[in-house]
Amino acid sequence: MxxxxxxxxxxxxxxxxxxxxxxxxxxxxxxxxxxxxxxxxxxxxxxxxxxxxxxxxxxxxxxxxxxxxxxxxxxxxxxxxxxxxxxxxxxxxxxxxxxxxxxxxxxxxxxxxxxxxxxxxxxxxxxxxxxxxxxxxxxxxxxxxxxxxxxxxxxxxxxxxxxxxxxxxxxxxxxxxxxxxxxxxxxxxxxAEEAPWPGRSGYEAQHGFEMANLAEQQWRRDEARKGMRIIEGWPAPFGPEDRVPGAPILTVELKCAPTISLMGEGAVTVKAHTYTGQVCAVKLKVTYTGQVCGPNGPASHTATTRPITFRSWSVVAGLHEDVREGFDFFRRRGGSGSSSEEQPWEPCDVHEEGCEGFQIYDGPDVAVRVVEDEDFTTLQPGESWTTTRYLHSPTRSHFPADTAVGDVFLYGFCGAWVEWWDWGGAEEHADTVVMLPCWIAGRVVDPRDNGRRPKLIVPHAEPVEFRIVE
Structure with missing residues (x-):
């Protein structure tokens, strides 16, 4: 039938x-x-x-x-x-x-x-x-x-x-x-939702079932956004649970202006489309918390006064050897206010900085002294290293060709594996040399196992969101 x-x-x-x-x-x-x-x-x-x-x-x-x-x-x-x-x-x-x-x-x-x-x-x-x-x-x-x-x-x-x-x-x-x-x-x-909203019962008692549904929907959207779970089925980013015991703890924070104007003196052409407007810059801050990862989550972390030296380039390179690494860029088309919330997020292509330019693959490996190379950084506990990622500038743009006023973008850091790090500051590593591939923008080739030190995983960061305005 x-x-x-x-x-x-x-x-x-x-x-x-x-x-x-x-x-x-x-x-x-x-x-x-x-x-x-x-x-x-x-x-x-x-x-x-x-x-x-x-x-x-x-x-x-x-x-x-x-x-x-x-x-x-x-x-x-x-x-x-x-x-x-x-x-x-x-x-x-x-x-x-x-x-x-x-x-x-x-x-x-x-x-x-x-x-x-x-x-x-x-x-x-x-x-x-x-x-x-x-x-x-x-x-x-x-x-x-x-x-x-x-x-x-x-x-x-x-x-x-x-x-x-x-x-x-x-x-x-x-x-x-x-x-x-x-x-x-x-x-x-x-x-039924597997993880209940902690504020559900109190909110529903005060505002009713249907208003509580709306509030829970917003809470779950916010939680998904913070966790970079933007699209269902999308690879999960590195989380705090992926940290390895014995490795130092690094955190990442992103900042960006809430609105970006396409009107201005600068101009950039993408796929035969010319963009004008202000620079869209995302500031990225990597902080060494002065803690060592413990075996049983945050409660088991231990404090340390030891500095670290690490390849900071690996945090932002986005080599995607693991699908959870790098940066994700999403767009929600048009609209304003509550109506735009109903539009689905769409992934946008981002050309990672670690993969740009002409690369020579058959040359000899390159020796690099870590305290002299700009892609390596030394941090004391509590110190930060900062850099800037440009999504839109007068010379190039990561915006889709059909970007329009009212579009909302979300840019997030999914996490990274830092393949080389060590305890100690500039004095301890004055003579430390590592070998990079001839094209430089690749993983450290020697020491390949990072001296058998624990793997350093940097978890994802809460993304930034901005709207395109006139």
């Missing part, structure tokens, strides 16, 4: 029930295939009018997700008897709806240009609505189960031919019902 056949007993209005001499409207619903029990679940409703339905005139009608969707006569919640089979048996779930809205029984309305939920469609036109599934539906859901939210069809009595402008100041009366056939649906699997 097909899924359509399974749903047919629940559909109240079909295509054969359409009223003659009325516009032909059809509904489509879209949503994600997974619902979290403590996050908003947004459903997009798309009402389309047929290109040919016997009239070239526009029509106006009253319809909204709240009135015609999330109401006692609206959407039906169905549970799949077998959660692994989307075509399996279905059973109706009870939803505790409030009393119907009073104006549903009105016989007429005065069109004044401010009427809520009044839509206008020409032949072939469409209207889109987005709404979150109300709390009362969540009360009927269980984690691990599959559900379908089905639109059974509805009658729209408040409609007329013409435009809203043509009806301004006039009374619109209920008439022969405009039928919107059922069948539109979304299906999803329900899950």
């Amino acid at each position: 097909s899924k359509a056949d399974n749903l047919s007993p629940f559909i109240k209005i079909g295509k054969n029930d359409l009223t003659p001499a009325t516009p032909r409207l059809f509904l489509e619903m879209k949503a994600k295939p997974e619902l979290s029990l403590t996050l908003p679940y947004k459903i997009e409703f798309i009402l389309r009018r047929a290109k040919k339905d016997g009239s070239n005139r526009p029509c106006i009608f009253r319809w909204s997700p709240d009135i015609n969707g999330f109401s006692p006569s609206g959407l039906i919640l169905l549970r799949h008897a077998d959660s692994s089979d989307s075509d399996g048996g279905l059973e109706t779930c009870d939803v505790n709806h409030p009393k119907p809205l009073k104006f549903l029984s009105e016989d007429s309305i005065l069109v004044d240009g401010q009427n809520a939920h009044l839509c206008e469609l020409a032949p072939g036109g469409e209207a889109r609505f987005t709404a979150s599934l109300p709390a009362r539906y969540y009360q009927a859901l269980r984690a691990g189960e599959m559900y379908t939210v089905l639109y059974p069809g509805s009658e729209v009595a408040m409609w007329d031919w013409g435009t809203i402008k043509e009806h301004l100041g006039k009374e619109m009366k209920a008439r022969a019902a405009l039928m919107i056939p059922g069948g539109a649906r979304v299906s999803f699997t329900v899950r």
Whole structure:
């Protein structure tokens, strides 16, 4: 039995029930295939009018997700008897709806240009609505189960031919019902968040379930952002748990202006597109905390007064020998305010500094004295080394060619493996020499094992975020 056949007993209005001499409207619903029990679940409703339905005139009608969707006569919640089979048996779930809205029984309305939920469609036109599934539906859901939210069809009595402008100041009366056939649906699997939001219970008690869902969504976004988990399925960055016992602890901090203007005297061309505007510089600070990594997390770290010397270049080179190394750059297109939050993050290409320029691979290795080379740094406990990464300047840009005002960018450090480091400062290492490949921008080749000292991992840093302005 097909899924359509399974749903047919629940559909109240079909295509054969359409009223003659009325516009032909059809509904489509879209949503994600997974619902979290403590996050908003947004459903997009798309009402389309047929290109040919016997009239070239526009029509106006009253319809909204709240009135015609999330109401006692609206959407039906169905549970799949077998959660692994989307075509399996279905059973109706009870939803505790409030009393119907009073104006549903009105016989007429005065069109004044401010009427809520009044839509206008020409032949072939469409209207889109987005709404979150109300709390009362969540009360009927269980984690691990599959559900379908089905639109059974509805009658729209408040409609007329013409435009809203043509009806301004006039009374619109209920008439022969405009039928919107059922069948539109979304299906999803329900899950519970593995790590609960610590502030959930207190916030929900004060603000209610739906506001708590929004607040938890923002909290989880912030946590994902801090942890550089920007896109689901993206390689996880190096974290504090990747530090190796016995190695010194280095931390990284990024800073950047919150807005970048594309207007200005400078100019740069990327893929035949010329950019102008201010320099976009991200300052990176690497700090030696004066601690040695312990075997059991932060509580086991020990303090030290010993300085360290290390190859600071390796922190920013982004060689990507491990997919978790380097820098990630993401864009969220257009919009402003809360609307931009709904746009997905998209990865942007970044040409890493360690891989730039012409490289000779068949020359002899190069001997480098670490205290004299700019790519090596000595730090005392509490000291920092700083550098700057340029994402946009008059000579080059990492911005995509179609960057526009309103775009939001996020730039983050994913972590690094520092292949050479040692205890001691400039005096201790006055005669220390390491061998680099002939092209320089590569790992230390001798000593290849860093004298068997513990591997130095620098965890990711909280990313910086900035918006493109005029």
